Amino acid sequence: MLRFQRYASSYAQSRVLRRYPVGGLIHGYEVRRVLPVPELKLTAVDLVHERTGAEHLHIDRDDKNNVFTIGFKTNPPNATGVPHILEHTTLCGSVKYPVRDPFFKMLNRSLSNFMNAMTGPDYTFYPFSTTNRADFANLRDVYVDATFNPLLTPEDFYQEGWRLEHSDVKDSKSDIVFKGVVYNEMKGQVSNANYYFWIKFQESIYPSLNNSGGDPQKITDLFYQDLVDFHHAHYHPSNAKTLTYGNFPLEESLQRLNEEFENFGKRSRSDGKLLPIELPQDLEVRKAGQADPMLPPERQLKTSMTWICGEPQDTYETFLLRVLSNLLMDGHSSVFYQRLIESGIGLDFSVNSGLDSASAANFVTIGLQGVQDVDEFRKTVKDIFAEVANKPFNRDRIEAIMQQLELSKKDHKSDFGLQLACSLVPSWTNKVDPFESLLFDEILQRFREDLENKGDSLFQDLLKKYIVDKPSFLFTMEPVEDFSQRLEVEEKERLGRKLDQLDESDREVVYNRGLLLQEKQNAKEDLSCLPSVKVSDIPRKDDTFEVRRQEPNIWTRITDTNGISYIRAKRELSNSIPQELYPYLPLFADSLTSLGTSTEDYSDIEDAMKLHTGGISTMIDVSSDPITTKPHLYFRVSGWSLNSKTEHVFDLWKKLLLGTDFQKHSEKLKILIRGLASNNTSAVAEAGHSFARGYAAASFSAARGISESFNGVEQLQLINRLNSLLDDEESFQREVVDKLVELKNRIISSQGLEFFITTDSDPVVSSLAKQISQFESQLPQTLHNDGLDPTSFPLLPQKPSTLINFPFQVHYAARSLPGVSYTHGDGAPLQVLANLLTFKHLHTEVREKGGAYGGGASYSALEGMLNFFSYRDPRPLQSLKTFENAGQHALQEAQWDSADLDEAKLTIFQRLDAPISRKSEGVSLFYSGVTDEMRQNRREQLLDVTRKDVDRVAEKYLLNKDGSNAVVGPEIEGETVPPNWQIKNL
Ligand SMILES: [Zn+2]
Structure with missing residues (x-):
């Protein structure tokens, strides 16, 4: 154990220490201990609520990005996922905020840059962060009321947990199936082989922890009353830990908590520690x-x-x-x-x-x-x-x-x-x-x-x-070949057993409950009880970050970096890469930080990297031009270190870029490819919606087409193919080594190289400029012009729609349509439209009614793409229909008023105005060509969007327009794939 030597120390933080006198009382909380941590520029205050024993930790730090969290110890009693379903349902409405899903509704009434809730193995945790003080108070109130006074209605349980319902709610003749948000979320998790391995490992070594997320096979054993009882037993101040962080006054938070805790007494027992199995032998x-x-x-x-x-x-x-x-x-x-x-x-x-x-x-x-x-x-x-x-x-x-x-x-x-x-x-x-x-x-x-x-x-x-x-x-x-089918059979049998127990009147209950739930989901609600920040709270003028041109090809940003220099270089590849080598570019970038040089093993290089720098990375990036949306293809390398050690960054760059020896380290190259192949499937399971979206979008823009060849189906196929020829030396040489050597000759050159430095003083900039010119002088000056211009990169065919076949339990659907460039005036209303559709339409249709874990629309400003997606979706075709009809919905059914528009704008600005790290200041100018002026213009366009603008772009870009559809997931006969689709098997 450590001793608190600094406890009574005389650090110059006496101002903060005086504010929190040990033994003092603040709104029912006693200050137990105060700990200054000067190396992290913070002071920690440990408090306990006298009446209930609730513990609070405050971290006082001069940081405007304030954080509030509330957490409970929640030992799961079984594998039904009751802590997880409770985490969802507490956010479905509370006494003070009796609307459906205030948590989601607050997402667009707030300027928070993070809002979430998480179920850990034996705890549940609700955090948010924001820089706006009124917003902080609003969200804190919603979180406290949600956790201590949730409504927990049976309908919330059915919607978020699990239910029996007709596949077509309105048709009592249609099949009765399992639905529910958590049920589908966890079915999706099970499809991820890495998660499945981890959870089965965890269940085996730590059976007392019981799978807090819920095993789909057990979730359907949970009753509504179990949920209510679990809340009563666990969400109590004596079992709660709250935390505040940042520069807002602690007193206000303690006052609010104290008010809430007036209704509670002290409980002596909360859940104890759960222990893993004992291991007297293997x-x-x-x-x-x-x-x-x-x-x-x-x-x-x-x-x-x-x-x-x-x-x-x-x-x-x-x-x-x-x-x-x-x-x-x-x-x-x-x-x-x-x-x-x-x-x-x-x-x-x-x-x-x-x-x-x-x-x-x-x-x-x-x-x-x-x-x-x-x-x-x-x-x-x-x-x-x-x-x-x-x-x-x-x-x-x-x-x-x-x-x-x-x-x-x-x-x-x-x-x-x-x-x-x-x-x-x-x-x-x-x-x-x-x-x-x-x-x-x-x-x-x-x-x-x-x-x-x-x-x-x-x-x-x-x-x-x-x-x-x-x-x-x-x-x-x-591995079991038919594992996925076995799970389906198990689900059918489990469903069958449930259905066998239903008599006529039970079936009537199921039917009526489905209708009632849908009616509730469709009801337009009065949200005036929910607090909100206003669009007028958003400053019209954006932060600007001065970036200087030191030399024609060196950009610098001087800011308080704590003695660190961040150095990046990029080289535009223009038409220097032949088309057949495009898909090899990511492997090339990975190889540079894995193989080694003709004189050094990579392990030695990596040791030096860790000893002297914060890290070096290389990558291939494609970005869209903010004015024309044309693709720019870049090779990028970056690194960071203390100001005194920057020469190590350049030395390492030189080794990796010039020295990497593909021939000598061909065995390591094989290891790299095998490793990539072994993670392919879980990468898709983790982010199936991005795969589907990436594939659909590749029909419309060259930048997306290139990106698809780097990250999508084509990339998986390439890695798979390379992985299959590793044992054939001749093919390996021809198909891998030779191609990477050729890429090295085409990419590594001083021609067109540009640099961006973030550091804290002019003398460091001068010294870096010298190091840069020395670095450049060591590079070859070759220039290749015989490759494919990225602008001409072929697009994927828009028709037919595609199913990318994976043996998962759930699907991911996506639909893409083209929009406009970053600087075009229609971009702002398109982005507002995407937000309105997500929060006012798709969330209800795809998640609440459809039972998918998530779904929505997004507008990607720089790429100029409008994308729809669903995540862990039991009904992908239904979701695609909803997506296809979105234009019609926007123009004919939606009754969006100015308050809705304001909410959409708030959501957009949460992201736009989220605080950024010092090293990121001004970097978007370097990487994507977006100037402060363009950002400011777009900001004003977004703030000024009207309903008329939204209708205009809905008609122009969405209504009856041809999109491109893709679905990732299993091929289920007669269900997922209409006859005119193409099926991609990997
Ligand atoms: Zn969840």
């Missing part, structure tokens, strides 16, 4: 999972070994474990990466790998996906642990980790408060003292002293205490 669990259609049969196993290593309450030991797992598993020079992945035992680490300290126990897990021989894996892991427990650790790598921690502390983040809250609250609900987690410098100092005194035994003892020759938990997931 324990092995095997589960069945979905086979990955994109991987060969012999590479389907996922397996892991886990050791239980004490508890997070010991903050220092947990820190040591974090450093240790970082040393052993992170990066190309780590022993586990080299001997498990480079050696080919597995394709990538499994998702549960590393240190997990989010619950009441620490787990250290080593796991792999794409494993052939599980015994070989286990033996290797044991051997490695036995070896490292008796060998010295590389001091440079330890020092590099310390450097990374120090740098990340200096790096300015716009959502610092939110990140801090999200890192403190989960462990706080499991009794980890948040003050100990904030003692950053003390932990580092103690670590440095221990390392000095104890040397390698610091880590070796830890390994011997918990891991070497200690029992472990062995978990393996084996």
